Each structure stands twice: as C-alpha cells, then as structure tokens.
Amino acid sequence: MKRATLWPDDALPEHSCPPPWPGREVRLDGTVTYVRETPASGPGAEPALYVHGLGGSSQNWTDLAWLLADQLDGQAIDLPGFGRSEPGRRYTIPAFAERVIRWIEHSGRGSVHLFGNSLGGAISVQVAGLRPDLVRTLTLISPALPFLDFRRSLQGRMLPLLAIPRGERIAAWRLAQLAPEVMAQQVMEACVADMSRISEQRRQEALEEIRVRYEAAHYAAAYVRTFRGLVTSFLRSYLPGSGSLWRLAGTVRAPTLVVGGRHDRLVDVRVAPQTAQVIPDSRLLLLDGVGHVAQLEVPRLVARAVLGLLAETGDSARWSDMAG
Template structure:
C-alpha cells in the first residue's frame, strides 16, 4: 500500500507528485480540494514515505498507482499530477482509469536536449541536498537559501519555510529517484487520440525552468489539441504556493 493522505468527501481525486517530490507538495491546495472532493494524495514507491519496489521506472510507477486504485476500489477517478505525476496521470487515462486529468507541467513533451537538462538539473539539486546532509536540509527554509529554490518555485518566498525544507529533504532522500530519472529517456507522450474521451487540462507556470515553459507548453498544445491549456503567469515548476487559487480552480473546474 502506498503511503497517502486521505481527506474530504465527494467524488474521488487522486494527486500524483513528480520526480524527487512527495505527497506534501500539494499542501498549499489540499484543504481547498478536500472541501469539494475525497482527496487521495499519494507517495509513489521510493518517494516520500513509500518504500521502494524492485523497480521505480515510469512504467512500474504507473502500475503501482493502478494497483493503489484497485486497492481503494476506485475504477475511474479524477487525477491531478505534477511533472512526472502529470505524465503518469495521462498514461492512466490512456488505460481507462481517469474520467478527468489535470496535468501540471507534465513530462513527455521535451526534446532530447531538454530531457537531459531536466535529468541533470534535478540530479544536481538532489546531489546538493545529499552532500549538505541534514544540516543543509534543516536550513532549507531560511531566506538566505531562497535562490536555491528559484528553479522550482516561481516565487520562492511565498512557499512556507517548512514546505521548502520538506520538499528539499524529499528530493535528497528519494530512493526511487535514479531509476525513475533514467526511465525518462524512454518516455515521450504519444497517441493523443486515445484520450479524446477524457477531459484534460494542461497547466504550465510561465517561470518553469525544470520543464521549460516556452518550448514544452507549445509542444503540449500541438500534441494535445483537444485539451484545455492554461498558463499561470509568474508561477514556477511547482506552482501550488505560487498560485494556490489558480491551481485549485483548474483542478476542480
């Protein structure tokens, strides 16, 4: 069973985090979402509080979420995913497990050079956290280290210090990171027609540099012409504290 937060009532909504992240990345919008939905925010295998499985590549993570849905008795649900979680959500929709998807900066719309950039940026950030150990992770919430988070948040100062500390520690300590990151080389979004029956919203922050906004949002619009595409001005790769109202609204509506 995947570690998860379950909160609220109503139609089920499953939240999926990105590479090196954790279920708490959704904290800035969790209360708002739970006021309208029964929310399941999960830690993927090898991330957050979920132990790793034998494999934590993209295909295995997709299978793990599908197994979680089965364990919860959820045939089709609304899915929202961030980055790698956005890609997983789209693939689960392809398998018939989603009645609606909101994908925040989903993976799979990259060029080879951009994919390598993403892998190296996240690996370098993780390496800094591991090299600095618990001392650096403990001080990740300080104002002096705000520039360190500019790659992830469009407005780092709006993200609570405890959130920054937890997100940084989660990245540094994720045991599933290497396997998942390596599997990006084999993943590209394809066959949009298979999602014609599923309402999809794709959201990008205009300051996203992890999956660069200008090029990848443009490719997403071409690859998924039937989807609703939205830009959150001033938001970063993790836009939930940058624009909590916008993120919640686009997930719920």
C-alpha cells in the same frame, strides 16, 4: 484545445494555510505505499487522486486538495522510493503508472479525477491512456512529457550521471555535502518563480521533507534511477514503435486541463501547450510569472481552473446551484 475557464474566486474557501493532511501506510503488492487523505467537506464529492513529481511527495498537494475538498474527496500518494513510501524494484513511467492503477483499484472508490505534476503528469497520461475506465478528468500541471533540448531544464546538468555506473553514489555523496536548509532552498528556487508566494509554514514543511530524504538510504538511487527512466521515455517517444508518451497522449479521452508556468525552469515551457494540442478534449492555462509547481505557488488559480473543468463536465444542475 481551448482556453481554460476560471471559476469565480469567491467560490473557494477563504485564504488559509492548512497543515499537511494526515497519512497512513498501506501494504500494496508487498511494499508500503504512503497515502495522505483530504476528506471531502461537501456532500456528493467525487474521488480524486494526486500524483507528485520527481523528488516530490504527497505533501505537494496540501493547498490544492484543501481548496477543492468541497467537490473532491482527495487522496495523494507517495510514489515508490519517494516521500514515506518504500522503494520499488523499477523506476520507469510504466512501473509508476502500474502502481497508480493498482492504488485506484485497491482503494475501491471507482474512477477518479486524476492530477499529476511534472513526472506525475507523465505517469497520469500513461494511466489515462491505458485505463480510460479509471479516469473521470485529468489535470496536468507542468507535465514532464518528452522534450529533447535539455538546455531548457535545470535537470539537464544531471545527464552525465546517467552515463556513470552507479551514478546514484555520486548523487548520494552530493546530497551529503549540503545542509538540509541549503538543499531545501535550492529545491524551492528551482521549482518556484516567486518565492514570496511561499509561506514560512510551507518552507519549514519543505525542510522537513528534505530531512526525511536524508534519512532514507534508498532516496539517491530512487531519484537517479527515476530520472534515467524519464529520459529513456523521452527518447523512446521520438522513435518508431510503441512506448511513445506523445502517441499515448493522443489517445486520452478524459476531459483534460493542462496548466503550465511560463517561468518553468525544469520542463521546457513549450511542453504544456504541445500537450494541450495533442490531447483531444483539452483546456490550457498558461500562467505568467509562475514556475514548475503551480499548485504550490498559485493554488487558488489552479483550483479555479479545476472547478471550471468540473463545472463543464459535471452535473449541470449542481453547478448552476453553486454559481447561483
């Protein structure tokens, strides 16, 4: 493990707040997967895939994908049951990883620079560990790798739901009690350390995403079942046998960037450094005053670290020309 290298800020586009990238529905294995695309703005850009966290969507990557578009031809998918994708049959880390692998194969772009936030980070570790041929580099932002002290997570309050048969019904009832505006504010406050960093445009987009959730009858069940699958993966990681995400992380060979916020309220703040210690070829960026979704809160800092990773692992002549 080593410290992440930050590429110069002036190598990035000037400050802007682009709208969400256009998306399309793709039928994959009998169900619809929704994908947003951030077309490359520079020659020679390489394929990238962005995977969101629990309760998120492909829209969480709007700013980072735009900042990296000169180097990366971006796609961001909605996982089954989230965003605008249809529900899935299983909501486990292996099932989600299988969908990501299928998407990479289906898209026909070859191996990708893979990005994952939170749940998406755990999924991306599974993909990189099982299919190293599909992953050029790996970027993990507040990855939800296993930890057992749920007092360190606001989501620990959801644990009783997992012991109740059809706990998703209670979650759906709770969802119906809150106005979308209130829910959007609560979600933002849980994920972001400094709300002043979030523009009014992004707040309105988050509100619209919440309204989409309210209209999706499957959403509450998808959320609860995914949380159950995540907790199950945590427990298995500390038991003998196969299925440990930590053991799988130790097999990852892709050059990896791990980003963590010191004010993360959803994933134990000790997880990001531990992840960087376990993955052999890793770089760590810990950010003071930043929460769970650094790609939303401080996208330029994250982009600079990603460009540092790409410069270190990519074509040296090309990056020397950029630096010059």
